[in-house]
Amino acid sequence: MNSQTDILTYAGPIFPNARRKAEEFCSQFPKGDKAEKVRLNTLAVLFVNSYLQCMGVETDLEASDSQNILYQMYLDTADLSLANNVFLECLPVLEGESFVYVPPESQSNRMGYVAVQINQSFREAKILGFIKEVQNEYVSINQFQSLDNLLEELEHQEEANSVSEINSNVQEAQSKVINLRQWFNNVIDTGWQEISTLFNTTEANLAFATRSAKNNVVSRGKLINLGTNIEKQVILIVTVTPENEGEMDVVVEIHPIVEETYLFPHLSLSVLDADGEAVMEAHTRHNNKNIQLEFSNDLDESFNLKMTLGDVSIIESFIT
Numbered sequence: 486m487n488s489q490t491d492i493l494t495y496a497g498p499i500f501p502n503a504r505r506k507a508e509e510f511c512s513q514f515p516k517g518d519k520a521e522k523v524r525l526n527t528l529a530v531l532f533v534n535s536y537l538q539c540m541g542v543e544t545d546l547e548a549s550d551s552q553n554i555l556y557q558m559y560l561d562t563a564d565l566s567l568a569n570n571v572f573l574e575c576l577p578v579l580e581g582e583s584f585v586y587v588p589p590e591s592q593s594n595r596m597g598y599v600a601v602q603i604n605q606s607f608r609e610a611k612i613l614g615f616i617k618e619v620q621n622e623y624v625s626i627n628q629f630q631s632l633d634n635l636l637e638e639l640e641h642q643e644e645a646n647s648v649s650e651i652n653s654n655v656q657e658a659q660s661k662v663i664n665l666r667q668w669f670n671n672v673i674d675t676g677w678q679e680i681s682t683l684f685n686t687t688e689a690n691l692a693f694a695t696r697s698a699k700n701n702v703v704s705r706g707k708l709i710n711l712g713t714n715i716e717k718q719v720i721l722i723v724t725v726t727p728e729n730e731g732e733m734d735v736v737v738e739i740h741p742i743v744e745e746t747y748l749f750p751h752l753s754l755s756v757l758d759a760d761g762e763a764v765m766e767a768h769t770r771h772n773n774k775n776i777q778l779e780f781s782n783d784l785d786e787s788f789n790l791k792m793t794l795g796d797v798s799i800i801e802s803f804i805t
Contacts, residue, residue: 492631526563
């Protein structure tokens with residue numbers, strides 16, 4: 486059992502904007518226990534949200550069920566959404582009360598619980614402590630642990646998420662690295678096609694057929710979508726030619742799809758080295774029918790192609 490004098494707590498004012506929002510939610514219900522419960526839940530959530538933001542913890546208040554009037558109608562919830570789809574329950578308790586009520590709907594899918602004491606004027610609050618799990622609907626405030634435990638738990642979760650994200654990114658990058666030397670053995674990666682299948686104009690097919698007729702030259706193309714709500718497709722063409730035993734010449738091009746005459750304005754194509762640094766770039770303005778970059782790459786050396794249009798960026802990874 487913890488003594489409340491031994492643990493870290495946090496006390497402070499409830500700001501006017503928080504009181505106004507609580508009153509706004511409360512007014513959606515007839516006067517009574519439900520309306521006052523919504524008021525207390527809202528004040529508790531907003532107070533904890535302010536505290537965590539001051540501590541540099543990322544929150545997503547608008548994604549919380551407690552901020553949705555429809556959820557408030559049917560649930561007794563005081564959740565606060567944090568990063569990576571994690572939820573913290575902010576349990577209100579009035580001054581003089583010794584137990585915190587935990588609704589059944591809030592006893593799962595929570596990374597933890599904080600007890601928030603709210604004074605009778607709704608102008609001040611105090612976070613009494615943190616607990617990871619609850620077993621009953623009523624929890625003594627003496628069972629709540631120091632806020633240090635909450636901050637440590639959030640730090641551990643952030644570290645775990647960072648490691649998971651790094652591992653995911655590494656695995657994704659490894660699975661998508663394209664070995665260009667295998668193209669000369671007709672081992673072609675999924676999504677890459679013969680040039681003739683991407684263009685239906687005689688002029689374009691003739692140009693690429695003439696290039697591919699040369700010895701030790703391989704060209705392949707891929708449809709790239711640079712759109713979000715609507716598709717904005719372009720064709721990425723990569724042509725490789727062995728220069729000598731230690732180098733390979735690479736030509737990268739972006740063309741419009743057959744239904745379009747010109748590329749999208751403000752589209753960029755960058756070549757990134759193994760460290761992710763851009764070593765060369767090309768950009769479209771208006772009425773560009775294609776953009777192109779040429780370079781040489783050492784064998785067994787990797788590089789990336791980055792295509793950007795507005796807020797969308799696509800990276801394709803290669804090794805020569």
